[in-house]
Amino acid sequence: MTTASDPYVLNIGPQHPSTHGVFRLRVVMDGEHLQDVDMVVGYLHRSMEKLAEERTYAQNIPFTDRTDYLAAMSNNLGYCLAAELLAGVEVPERASYLRVIFAELQRIASHSMANGTFINDAGAWQTPLMYMFREREKILDLFEMTCGARLTTNYMRIGGVAFEPPPEFYPAVDALVAELPDRIGEYTELLVDNEILLARARDVGVLSPADAINASITGPVLRASGVPWDLRKAEPYCAYDRFDFGIPVGHHGDCYDRFLVRLEEMRQSVRIIRQALDGLPSGAHKTEIPLALRPEPGEAYARVEGPRGELGFYVVSDGGPAPFRFHIRAPSLINLSLLREMAVGSSLPDAIVTLGSLDIVVGEIDR
Amino acid sequence: MSAALDPIRLRARLAPRTLARGVIAFAAFVALNVAIAALVVSGALDGEWYDFRDLGLGVQQLREWLDEQTADQPGWLTDILRSTTWLSYLVTALLGATGILSFVGGVLLVLIWVERRLIGRIQVRRGPNRVGPFGLLQPVADAIKLIQKETLIPVGADRVMFFLPPVLVFIPGLLVWAPVPWAPHMTYVDTNVGVLYLVAIGSLATLAIFMAGWSSNNHYALLGAMRTVAMMISYEIPLALSLLTVVVLTGSAQLSAIVEWQSVHNVWIVVLLPLTLFTFFFASTAELNRTPNDIAEAESEIVAGFHTEYSGMKFGLFYAVELGNAVAVSALTAALFLGGWSMFGLQEWVPAYLLFATKVAAVYFVLVWLRGTLPRFRLDQLMAFAWKYLIPLALLNLGVVAIEAALFRRWEGEGVVVLGGFALANGLLTVVAVRGWARFLGYAPEREPLLRPTLTTGVGGLRAVDRMRTTR
Numbered sequence: 001m002t003t004a005s006d007p008y009v010l011n012i013g014p015q016h017p018s019t020h021g022v023f024r025l026r027v028v029m030d031g032e033h034l035q036d037v038d039m040v041v042g043y044l045h046r047s048m049e050k051l052a053e054e055r056t057y058a059q060n061i062p063f064t065d066r067t068d069y070l071a072a073m074s075n076n077l078g079y080c081l082a083a084e085l086l087a088g089v090e091v092p093e094r095a096s097y098l099r100v101i102f103a104e105l106q107r108i109a110s111h112s113m114a115n116g117t118f119i120n121d122a123g124a125w126q127t128p129l130m131y132m133f134r135e136r137e138k139i140l141d142l143f144e145m146t147c148g149a150r151l152t153t154n155y156m157r158i159g160g161v162a163f164e165p166p167p168e169f170y171p172a173v174d175a176l177v178a179e180l181p182d183r184i185g186e187y188t189e190l191l192v193d194n195e196i197l198l199a200r201a202r203d204v205g206v207l208s209p210a211d212a213i214n215a216s217i218t219g220p221v222l223r224a225s226g227v228p229w230d231l232r233k234a235e236p237y238c239a240y241d242r243f244d245f246g247i248p249v250g251h252h253g254d255c256y257d258r259f260l261v262r263l264e265e266m267r268q269s270v271r272i273i274r275q276a277l278d279g280l281p282s283g284a285h286k287t288e289i290p291l292a293l294r295p296e297p298g299e300a301y302a303r304v305e306g307p308r309g310e311l312g313f314y315v316v317s318d319g320g321p322a323p324f325r326f327h328i329r330a331p332s333l334i335n336l337s338l339l340r341e342m343a344v345g346s347s348l349p350d351a352i353v354t355l356g357s358l359d360i361v362v363g364e365i366d367r
Numbered sequence: 368m369s370a371a372l373d374p375i376r377l378r379a380r381l382a383p384r385t386l387a388r389g390v391i392a393f394a395a396f397v398a399l400n401v402a403i404a405a406l407v408v409s410g411a412l413d414g415e416w417y418d419f420r421d422l423g424l425g426v427q428q429l430r431e432w433l434d435e436q437t438a439d440q441p442g443w444l445t446d447i448l449r450s451t452t453w454l455s456y457l458v459t460a461l462l463g464a465t466g467i468l469s470f471v472g473g474v475l476l477v478l479i480w481v482e483r484r485l486i487g488r489i490q491v492r493r494g495p496n497r498v499g500p501f502g503l504l505q506p507v508a509d510a511i512k513l514i515q516k517e518t519l520i521p522v523g524a525d526r527v528m529f530f531l532p533p534v535l536v537f538i539p540g541l542l543v544w545a546p547v548p549w550a551p552h553m554t555y556v557d558t559n560v561g562v563l564y565l566v567a568i569g570s571l572a573t574l575a576i577f578m579a580g581w582s583s584n585n586h587y588a589l590l591g592a593m594r595t596v597a598m599m600i601s602y603e604i605p606l607a608l609s610l611l612t613v614v615v616l617t618g619s620a621q622l623s624a625i626v627e628w629q630s631v632h633n634v635w636i637v638v639l640l641p642l643t644l645f646t647f648f649f650a651s652t653a654e655l656n657r658t659p660n661d662i663a664e665a666e667s668e669i670v671a672g673f674h675t676e677y678s679g680m681k682f683g684l685f686y687a688v689e690l691g692n693a694v695a696v697s698a699l700t701a702a703l704f705l706g707g708w709s710m711f712g713l714q715e716w717v718p719a720y721l722l723f724a725t726k727v728a729a730v731y732f733v734l735v736w737l738r739g740t741l742p743r744f745r746l747d748q749l750m751a752f753a754w755k756y757l758i759p760l761a762l763l764n765l766g767v768v769a770i771e772a773a774l775f776r777r778w779e780g781e782g783v784v785v786l787g788g789f790a791l792a793n794g795l796l797t798v799v800a801v802r803g804w805a806r807f808l809g810y811a812p813e814r815e816p817l818l819r820p821t822l823t824t825g826v827g828g829l830r831a832v833d834r835m836r837t838t839r
Contacts, residue, residue, distance in 0.1 A: 018667040123743020130490035246822030
C-alpha cells in the first residue's frame, strides 16, 4: 500500500487572533513545516490616497490618523512635514519640540503594543501585553489631555501643532518619564533572557542586512538586522539633531533582536522626551496659515522615522486647494514583503512569531 | 491627577469599620477553633459517626447499620442479587458519587472565578468583579450564556463523531477522581491498582480529542488534534515513569497506601524524590494543555485547536474538563508528593480533607501562576524535551530509586537516617542530572554570550554593518 500526502493549505485569517487586523496569510504546509507563504492584503482598503485628492491640505490630516492607528502622531507629523515642505511654511521652535515630544510618546506607546502582541504571539497568555497596556494607557491619557482624542489624535497642523498642552500636562508627563525606566526594567526582568522566549525567538525569522537593505526594509526590523539606520540621525527633522540619543542595532537579525531593539528604543525615547521637556522653548506653537492652502505647483516628499520604519508622504500640488496626488510610503507593507523568505522552511509557530515581530498595522498596509 | 493616570489602584483603603468587622470575625474564628479543640481533646469524637475529621467513618457506620437491618430480612431483590449487603453497597456508592460530583461541579464553578481573578491580578487588572459579590457569580453567568447558545455544526462535519467527544472527554474527567484519598477512610474506590488506573484513565481523553479534531472538518481543529495526540503520547511515558518511581519507593500502587506511607514515615515524597516531582509536574502541564505546553490549543497559532468548531455548552464541556483535569492533577500531586491528607500530626486536629484541599489549592495556584507568566514552547521543542530530556531523566531516576527502595526494605529500622540519606542523595542527583543532562545535550548558555543590541549614534548602510561586525 502506498500513501500519498497532499500539501495542507491553511488560510490564516482574515479573521485570526494573530494577524493583527484583517490580513490573510495563505500557508502551504507539510505537517507543521511551511512550504509556501502567501500574503493576501487589501481587506482594509479604504482608498485614502484617492479620497485625499478631493480634500484640502488641512482636511487630509485626520486621514493620516487612520492609516497607522497605533501611531497617529507620527503619521500626522510626516504629512505635515510634507505639506510644509510643499507650501514653504516655517514651523516655530516650540512647535518642533512639542512635535518631538508627542512623536516619541507615540513611539513608546506603539512599541509597547508591538512587544506585547509579539510575546502574545509567542504564547504568553496576555500578561506582558497587559503590562505594556498599562504604560500605553497613561500615554493615551496624555494625548487625551492635550488634544481630546486617544487614538486618532489629529494633533499636528501644517505650521505647528493644534493646541498648547494644558498646564496639567507637564507634571503628568514628568511623572511618566520618571516612571518609565522602572517599568521598562520590569519587562526586562520578566521577558529578556526568558528561556522559553529565547527558544522561540532566537534564530527565528532571520533577515540578513543585505536582504533587508535590498527590500528597503526600515525601522526596528532593519536595525535588528544590524544596519545602523535611523532617519532621526540620518536626516534629522524637527529638532532631533539637538538631542542626545543612541540607536540600538541588533546582531542576529532574528525575532528576538527585533524585540530587544524595540525595548531599547523605548528607553532612548524616554531620554529624548526628557531632553525635549527640559529644553522646551517658549513662543508660538503654530504659524498661522491660510485655511485653504494653495501651494505653488510642485511636489514634495517628507519622511519621518515612525515606530514601524520610514514613513514617507509624497504630495503633489497643481496649485489648487487639494493635493493632485497623495501617496503614503507605508513601512508596514514594505517590512512585510520579506515574510515569505523569513518563514518558508520553518514551522507554523515560527511564522506566527515572525509575523508578530514585524509589527504590522493593517490599516497602514491597505490604507 | 495621579488617580486619573492610575486606572488600576491595587491597594484598597482599610476603613475602621472594616477593621472592626475583621477583628470580630477573627475572634469568632479563634473561639470556634478553641471549642473544636476542646471537643477533640476530650475524645468525644473518636470513632463516632459525627467525627467531622473523617467523613468516611460516618459512611462506614451507615453501611454497617444498613447491613444489620437487611441481614435478617431477605427480600426478592436479595434473592436476585444473591447478596444481603446490596443496599448498603448501593447507598454508599450513591453517597460517594454525589459527594465527588458535587465537589467537582462546585470546584469547577469556583475555580473559573479563582483562575480569572488570579490571572487578573497577575496582569495588573481586576478580573471579573461585576456579577454577584466579588464577581463570584461570573462562572454561573458564563454557564447560562453557554447553555443558551446554539450549537453550530459545521457543514461537512461527521455528526456522530462531532457530538460524542464532549461527552467522552467528560467521563474520564470524573472517573479520575475515584481513587483520590481525601482522608484516612475517605476514598471512593480504594483500589490497590490506583496508580495504574490513573494512567489508564488519563490516556482515554486522547481518543476523544482526536475525534473532535477529525470530525470538525476544520484545518485548525485537525492540526490541534494532531498536536494533542503527538504530545499526549509522548508525555504519557515520563508521566507513567514518574508515577512508577513513587510506587517503587512506597511499595504500593494504592493511593491511600502511598499517603499512609508518607504519614507513617513523617516525610513528604517531594523531599525524597524532587526529580520525580519535576518530571511529573512538567509532563502533567503538557497533558493538561496548559502553558507553557498549551500547543494543542495555541490561540495565536491555531485559534482554539481541536475545539475550534465547538460552540455553546459543547465548548463549555471541553473548557470545564480542562479545568477539572487541572484540579485532578493538583490533587494527585498533593496526594503523591505533598503527603496527601497527612500533615505531621495536624490531621488529628483539622479535618484531613481540608488539609488535602489546601494542598490541592496550593498546587493549583502554581498552575495558574505558570499560565499567567510563561510563553509557549513549539511542538518540536516539546517533543524533543519529552524524548531527549524527561524520559532519560525519569528512567535514571527510576533506576536509582529502585536501588534505594531495596536498601530501604533491608534497613527499615533506621527509617529517619536512611530516608534522610535518600533525600540528600536524590537532591544531589536532581541537581546533577538536570544540569548535567542539559549540558550533555548541548545546552551551554555561557558559551554563546547573549548579544544585546549595540547603541550607536552614527548611521550608514552595509559598510557600516561590516564595520560594526568587526568591532563588536
